[in-house]
Amino acid sequence: MPESPSHITEPARQIEVIRRTEILVVGSGPGGLAAALAAARTGAEVTLVERFGCFGGNITAVGVEGLAWYRHEATVEANGIGREFEERAKAMGAAVPESQSLSYELDSEGFKLVADRLVEEAGIRPMLHRQFVAPIMEGDRITGIVTESKAGREAILARLVIDATGDADVAHRAGAPTRKTPPEEMQAASVMFHLAGVDKSAFMAAVKADPQTYKDWSTGEWTVETAGKEDDMYSPFLKKPFQKAIEEGLIPAHLSTIAGTWGAVHDTGELTYMNLVHLAGVDGTDPDSLTQGEIEGRKQAMLAVEALRRFMPGCAGVRLRNFGMTIGIRDTRKIDAAYNMTEADVRNEARFDDSIGIYPEFIDGYGVLILPTTGRYMHIPYRAMLPRRVKGLLVAGRAIGGDRIAHAATRNMACCAVAGQGAGVAAALALRSGRDPDAVDIAAVQAELRRQGVRIG
Numbered sequence: 213m214p215e216s217p218s219h220i221t222e223p224a225r226q227i228e229v230i231r232r233t234e235i236l237v238v239g240s241g242p243g244g245l246a247a248a249l250a251a252a253r254t255g256a257e258v259t260l261v262e263r264f265g266c267f268g269g270n271i272t273a274v275g276v277e278g279l280a281w282y283r284h285e286a287t288v289e290a291n292g293i294g295r296e297f298e299e300r301a302k303a304m305g306a307a308v309p310e311s312q313s314l315s316y317e318l319d320s321e322g323f324k325l326v327a328d329r330l331v332e333e334a335g336i337r338p339m340l341h342r343q344f345v346a347p348i349m350e351g352d353r354i355t356g357i358v359t360e361s362k363a364g365r366e367a368i369l370a371r372l373v374i375d376a377t378g379d380a381d382v383a384h385r386a387g388a389p390t391r392k393t394p395p396e397e398m399q400a401a402s403v404m405f406h407l408a409g410v411d412k413s414a415f416m417a418a419v420k421a422d423p424q425t426y427k428d429w430s431t432g433e434w435t436v437e438t439a440g441k442e443d444d445m446y447s448p449f450l451k452k453p454f455q456k457a458i459e460e461g462l463i464p465a466h467l468s469t470i471a472g473t474w475g476a477v478h479d480t481g482e483l484t485y486m487n488l489v490h491l492a493g494v495d496g497t498d499p500d501s502l503t504q505g506e507i508e509g510r511k512q513a514m515l516a517v518e519a520l521r522r523f524m525p526g527c528a529g530v531r532l533r534n535f536g537m538t539i540g541i542r543d544t545r546k547i548d549a550a551y552n553m554t555e556a557d558v559r560n561e562a563r564f565d566d567s568i569g570i571y572p573e574f575i576d577g578y579g580v581l582i583l584p585t586t587g588r589y590m591h592i593p594y595r596a597m598l599p600r601r602v603k604g605l606l607v608a609g610r611a612i613g614g615d616r617i618a619h620a621a622t623r624n625m626a627c628c629a630v631a632g633q634g635a636g637v638a639a640a641l642a643l644r645s646g647r648d649p650d651a652v653d654i655a656a657v658q659a660e661l662r663r664q665g666v667r668i669g
């Protein structure tokens with residue numbers, strides 16, 4: 213028997229160019245969707261490529277419905293396209309009041325239609341079901357991408373590319389330096405699910421009889437640092453039914469990580485955005501790790517459902533309505549940007565001359581929870597979206613440059629939308645002025661963002 217080779221050589225082949233576009237946005241989560249809309253509204257011709265069958269990223273593909281659960285009386289925000297997501301969802305019957313804040317919770321299914329409508333109205337060319345697999349490079353400049361789909365490999369050429377894949381897939385493969393959190397330090401991954409069959413009044417009566425707070429997040433498995441002011445505030449948090457299930461032997465003791473928040477309870481009996489399963493060490497850039505995470509996550513979710521049936525009032529008759537289409541990943545690669553945001557920036561109301569929008573002081577992740585109840589806010593600098601070494605490319609969404617605690621702020625969906633809108637406007641104006649993104653007239657970008665309703669300073 214000849215020895216089996218460890219590698220094969222893929223033969224060179226010709227790939228059809230199926231589209232030429234001014235601005236190509238890859239990935240359609242809150243970052244990419246905002247980028248595509250902003251670029252189109254600034255007058256550019258835009259193509260939006262997405263590997264799944266719907267736009268919306270984690271909102272629609274994972275079922276993350278809490279867009280602005282940080283909002284309180286004094287919160288100061290950028291508004292712009294992030295706020296528009298919420299307002300359009302409300303107007304289209306795809307949002308309900310959120311239980312812990314002055315915001316609306318998105319309906320992850322309904323938001324698919326909201327995103328379709330926004331894309332259509334802006335005249336963006338939609339390209340679903342195509343996965344980015346390789347950049348097309350001329351020296352250090354990206355000039356397009358290769359996609360893989362049921363149609364095989366195809367090429368799309370672009371004058372500028374915005375990487376909004378969440379994982380900085382495009383930047384990484386194009387040769388821009390990125391930093392990936394070591395898997396053992398990554399924020400947990402979650403298999404999300406939604407339930408049907410809850411008795412809303414019995415459930416809400418139990419929640420009101422024993423209100424949980426953000427301080428309760430710290431009991432047991434995790435310790436969460438707050439600013440103190442969060443400690444006594446209500447949180448839609450569930451832990452006691454799972455503790456009981458462990459005591460009764462229904463959930464194995466080592467799964468004390470099963471706990472977390474619920475999103476919305478509907479009159480029709482759905483209990484949605486069940487954020488209860490937390491899987492350590494799942495690397496969202498490794499398909500074997502993702503495979504394990506999906507299967508283990510579904511097992512744990514069903515243990516959680518059984519525990520709710522047995523130990524949570526109003527849940528005796530619940531059944532699984534659906535899992536998210538894919539496991540929820542919080543933390544992978546971030547670019548090493550022209551400027552990497554720091555913990556000090558997000559904790560101390562950073563101000564930048566190249567601000568493309570503000571974000572309230574909302575820090576959620578790596579054991580920190582600070583809510584923007586005081587009106588404090590930070591600037592998001594344009595340079596955090598500029599990768600090194602690759603020309604013609606911007607990065608929006610959760611992969612922008614920053615350290616761990618900076619990421620705990622910038623990864624949030626409304627902040628991804630701020631970055632996306634900034635990237636979209638900058639790309640369109642760079643193109644119009646014949647400059648590279650790293651030489652764009654930042655004052656013109658800020659003026660256009662203001663015109664689009666974004667608070668910059």
Ligand SMILES: Cc1cc2nc3c(=O)[nH]c(=O)nc-3n(C[C@H](O)[C@H](O)[C@H](O)COP(=O)(O)OP(=O)(O)OC[C@H]3O[C@@H](n4cnc5c(N)ncnc54)[C@H](O)[C@@H]3O)c2cc1C
Pocket residue numbers: 238239240241242243244261262263264267268269270271273274276277278279280281342343344345376377378379381401402404487539540541542608609610611623624625626628
């Ligand atoms: C379980 C969970 C709960 C969370 N809860 C909250 C919350 O309550 N509030 C909040 O604000 N944030 C929350 N987050 C964080 C937030 O959802 C993400 O940080 C945010 O969605 C990132 O936005 P994005 O646009 O960068 O990427 P994503 O939302 O991940 O979108 C990326 C898009 O790119 C597509 N894509 C990826 N790779 C390719 C490729 N190679 N080719 C083509 N398309 C590609 C994906 O399919 C996806 O549509 C949560 C995250 C998770 C996982």
